[in-house]
Amino acid sequence: MNGFLPISKADMAERGIGQLDFILVTGDAYVDHPSFAHAIISRYLSAHGYSVGIIAQPAWKDIGDFKRLGRPRLGFLISAGNMDSMVNLYSVTKHRRARDLYSPGGKAGKRPARSTIVYAKKIREAYGNIPIIIGGIEASLRRFAHYDYWDNTVRPSILVESGADLLVYGMGERPIVEIAEALDGGLAVQDITYINGTAYSAPNLKRVYEYKSLPSYKQVISSKASYAKAFMTEMRDRKNTLVQEYDKGFVVQNIPSEPLEQRELDFVYSLPYMRAAHPIYQQPVPALEEVRFSITATRGCIGACAFCALYYHQGKDVTWRSADSIVREAEQLTAEKDFKGYIHDVGGPTANFYGVKCINPKGRCSTRRCLTPEKCKFLKENHGEYIRLLRRIRAVKGVKRVFIRSGIRYDYALLDKSGEFIRELAAHHVSGQLKLAPEHVSEEVLRLMGKPGIEKYQRFCQKFRAASQHANRKQYVLPYFMSSHPGCTLDNAVQLAEFIRDTGFMPEQAQDFYPTPGTLATCMYYTGIDPETGKKVYIPKTAEEKSMQRALIQYKAPKNRTIVKKALHKAGREDLIGHGKRKLIRD
Incomplete structure (x- = not known):
């Protein structure tokens, strides 16, 4: 008998399990390592006496795979995986990625777009009225109405779209055990409305006694100012129950669960993980190799x-x-x-x-x-x-x-x-290079990013160089910069290119801002408002400007010469075209 959790009826029989308490469905390959959320949650429940089976990367176009382990006694748990499924599938340019690092051999195509929603609907189709609890990064960041970059629209809470009964947000060990105990005690999932770190749908607010109302779904889809207000409350208010109204009811979020104490955190990482991908896979899972x-x-x-x-x-x-x-x-x-x-x-x-x-x-x-x-x-x-x-x-x-x-x-x-x-x-x-992320040099862009001024990065680099020399090590800092962040104008992008020129170090890659749910910058991107100040923010949105900003970070690359030249003309910085050390490109 291997030490992995059951993935088949044969595994269950080998362990003398007639019916599992929970089945965890994940968009990632089954990797029993504490860097994978599904491993932590399943092991944590197991340590508290509950049997858990794993359905990893199910075929989602029919219900067959979702019935592989039978009907669980207490319910289904769903996670899209360690990454948001849309980020996993699509680049910032909305092109389909060629690889999935969380799949065996890095093979793409093992998970659907919006995996949490797809899995929940298939389980509902297979088993009807069974408790479905969603969690993980995808669900956590979509617990209220949110801007969706891929559809360029505001989508409702993932609770509404998936039809799930409960959503666990944040790091879910404490709430998932409380949910398990409530279900095991005979409480209906619709009555589990009191657990911190969870959200649920409700037809009315008769059982919600003290709460703060967010702008409704109808308001946030019709007013960007309302959207910005809602997001700031969601991000900052960690002391009140928050409620958002929809056409057919409400989404209710309880206050966050308290972080695990040190002894509890130690316990989580002491569980008997196999620290490996399941032997069913013939090829390695690249994401595991990074953290093994x-x-x-x-x-x-x-x-x-x-x-x-x-x-x-x-x-x-x-x-x-x-x-x-x-x-x-x-x-x-x-x-x-x-x-x-x-x-x-x-x-x-x-x-x-x-x-x-x-x-x-x-x-x-x-x-x-x-x-x-x-x-x-x-x-x-x-x-x-x-x-x-x-x-x-x-x-x-x-x-x-x-x-x-x-x-x-x-x-x-x-x-x-x-x-x-x-x-x-x-x-x-x-080992040779230290990766740091100053992200930009413009004071205003860095303020909007919440990053320190560039002078602190330069001071650190000076101290690191001196320390490396003292240790007799040839080492350098590898900086990461971001293009097209909200607030970043073409002038700011040119300013960054000049900084790169003056440091004499050309970045190997440029990161374009990716508007993903749950970030302050995504709120800025969608609304054009800095929600902390209420002031307007410039948003670079056209494909041409985004490509210009990205190319300026790597202005020396021959493939970027034409677009860099066009960007400099557009910015009125022809002084940077020509011959000499201060020029970015030749004319």
Whole structure:
């Protein structure tokens, strides 16, 4: 008997299971590794005494695959996967992607568009009135009416579109067990309306006693100002039940679930994961290869970048595992047969937030960013715990190197006045290049992004270069820049190109802003409004301007010469065309 959870009736029989308590349907291949959400949720439920089966990447054009494991006793759980299914399927230019990193062999075509909705409807077709609980990043970011970039329209809550009974948003361990206990106790799914971290549909508000009303679906589809107002309330209000009205009822969101305490987080990562893709697959799952020898240390992010959905999904309460728990996982990695001595990452949404604390006696606020435009007085910098953790992992027998590949927030790193973190980083945790994301250089664009000023990036680079030289290592920073973010004009794009020219480093790739549900920047993109100030924001939307901004980041590439020249003429910057070190292209 292998240690994976059941994926067939034969697996169930081998384990003496006549009927599963839950069946989890996922758009990803079945990978039993703690970097995959379906693995965490299924293992967590199993640890609490519930039997769980997995249906991974079902054939969705009929109901056959959804009946593979029979009818579960308590209900179906649905996740589109670790990525939003639309982002997984389509590039920012809305072209179909050739690969799916969460499928065996990277093969595309294993999941449908809007997977959560498709799976829920097929399960309803197969089993009728059975509890259906949706969760994961796709559902979490669509819990209210939201702008859909792919259809260029505002779609209703995914609860309304899918017909699911409950939606779990955020990191779902605590609410999913509460739901399981309620169903196991005989409570009808329609009566499970009290669990934090969940949302549900209701025909009326007779059982909702205290709440805050959002602009209705009818209002947000007819008024962009109403949409912006609704989004800001959804993003910031974490203390009230929120309600949005639809034609045939209401979507009700309970307050967020409290983040797991450290001992609970340690427990999650101590569960008996196989740390591998199911042996049914003949080819490797590329997404696993990226994280197989990495360790998740933190959850949550105080960065609150406008283009990132982490704040809306996970929140900005940063929690971290104990050092003992992480070291035990490192020791476990050394015992794996393919481990070569290299731990690829010890981090999370932002690696160096390990140990950060908010000391506001009133609790963490939701109305301002912790780091920009300047550090909040209640934010307590703490790189010491992370440094000590990394030293302990480096000392584990069998570990040769420990790298940090998840994000480094450089403005936060600069708060370490001793400089010890940057020295440790340069001496021990970088392999040739350190990837950082300054994103832009324009003060106004960076403000809208929620990113620090470019001078902080430059200061960090200076300190990193000095630390690398002191450690006798040839290393450099690889910057990532973003084009066409809300607020970014063609003039701003030219300003960025001049900065790239002056630094003498040409980025290997350019990232075009991708408007995905649940981000402040997507709200700006759709409404043309900065919802934090109510002021208008310039939005680059035409294909031509977007291609111009993207090409300016890589102005030296021969393939971009024609469009860069056109962009410079359009911006009135013919002074950058010609011969000489200050020119971007030749005439």
